[in-house]
Amino acid sequence: MTLEVIGAGFGRTGTMSLKVALEELGFGPCYHMSEVFEHPEHIELWRAAAQGKSVDWEQIFGDYRATVDWPACTFYSELMERYPDAKVILTVRDPQRWYESTYNTIYRITGAASSPIFYVAGLVMPRAKGMKRARRMIDEIVWEKEFDGRFEDRGYAIETFERHNEEVEQRVPPEKLLIYEVKEGWAPLCEFLGVEVPDKPFPHLNDGEVFRRRIRRIRRLTVAMAVLGVSLAGLVLLGIRWRQRQ
Numbered sequence: 330m331t332l333e334v335i336g337a338g339f340g341r342t343g344t345m346s347l348k349v350a351l352e353e354l355g356f357g358p359c360y361h362m363s364e365v366f367e368h369p370e371h372i373e374l375w376r377a378a379a380q381g382k383s384v385d386w387e388q389i390f391g392d393y394r395a396t397v398d399w400p401a402c403t404f405y406s407e408l409m410e411r412y413p414d415a416k417v418i419l420t421v422r423d424p425q426r427w428y429e430s431t432y433n434t435i436y437r438i439t440g441a442a443s444s445p446i447f448y449v450a451g452l453v454m455p456r457a458k459g460m461k462r463a464r465r466m467i468d469e470i471v472w473e474k475e476f477d478g479r480f481e482d483r484g485y486a487i488e489t490f491e492r493h494n495e496e497v498e499q500r501v502p503p504e505k506l507l508i509y510e511v512k513e514g515w516a517p518l519c520e521f522l523g524v525e526v527p528d529k530p531f532p533h534l535n536d537g538e539v540f541r542r543r544i545r546r547i548r549r550l551t552v553a554m555a556v557l558g559v560s561l562a563g564l565v566l567l568g569i570r571w572r573q574r575q
Contacts, residue, residue: 332390332412334359334522336397337405337497338420339490340471341431343511344398347420349532350515351395354524360389360396365463372466375400378407379469386411400470406500416521417501419508421494424487435471436480439464 334356336344348359358364365371371389378384378400386408390396397420401408405417472480475493479485498508507521514531 330392330394332393332396332408332415334395334397335401335405335408335412335415335417336395336420337402337417337501338397338509339402339427339431339475339493340399340435341427342420342422344420346511346532346534347397347418347509347518348395349534350511350518351397353527353529353532354519354522356395356522358393358395360393360401361398362400362467365400365466369462372462375466376469378404379466379474400466403470403475405497409501415505417497417506418518418521419494419497419501419506421508421510424490427490428483428487431486432480435467439467439472 334351336347338344340362344361345363348361351357351359365375374384374389390408396408397418409415409417472478476486476489498506507517509517509521511531511533515526519526
């Protein structure tokens with residue numbers, strides 16, 4: 330199996346909808362940031378790529394026919410070299426709406442996962458520990474590499490978004506590139522890929538609520554760990570006082 334489609338668009342440009350659409354069209358499995366959490370062994374490979382080290386892309390994409398979203402979109406140029414026959418899809422959307430969506434989902438959830446209490450949780454909960462490793466990778470590739478640590482600067486972030494899209498248009502041969510908004514539906518996507526239009530609605534997925542639920546879960550975990558920490562501290566103090574009275 331080899332990559333046939335490379336998604337060069339940033340996250341929050343309809344990449345989840347595109348992932349599902351590509352899989353419906355036979356270009357699956359399709360890699361997406363969500364896959365990272367299913368394959369934590371990929372995290373260190375992505376971190377190595379962010380540090381400019383040589384990476385065997387087959388270790389990540391050996392079982393995939395397509396990729397969209399971060400972290401892969403950051404390395405679309407390297408992937409084009411490794412998979413020269415692949416077609417490239419640049420998902421785009423209104424820059425202002427893109428920023429609002431990204432800030433209120435990905436950025437907030439990675440911030441929530443960086444709290445000190447969540448770090449403590451990672452010491453005793455394997456899932457939380459995996460989240461911590463993934464968050465570090467996201468920080469390095471998305472917030473540091475793409476946005477130079479300045480994502481909260483709205484103007485700079487939007488400028489980066491627009492510059493990335495312009496660079497993709499300049500670097501990818503026109504015959505291999507589709508500039509695409511998921512609201513356009515099946516027609517331009519199927520024409521570009523040379524497949525028939527399915528007899529079903531295009532999968533317009535709004536996963537913003539999914540992110541908001543994750544943020545709420547992380548906050549609940551943070552509160553629970555804080556309560557646990559205070560309770561344990563109280564028990565230790567009671568134990569010390571009890572021993573002192575003996």
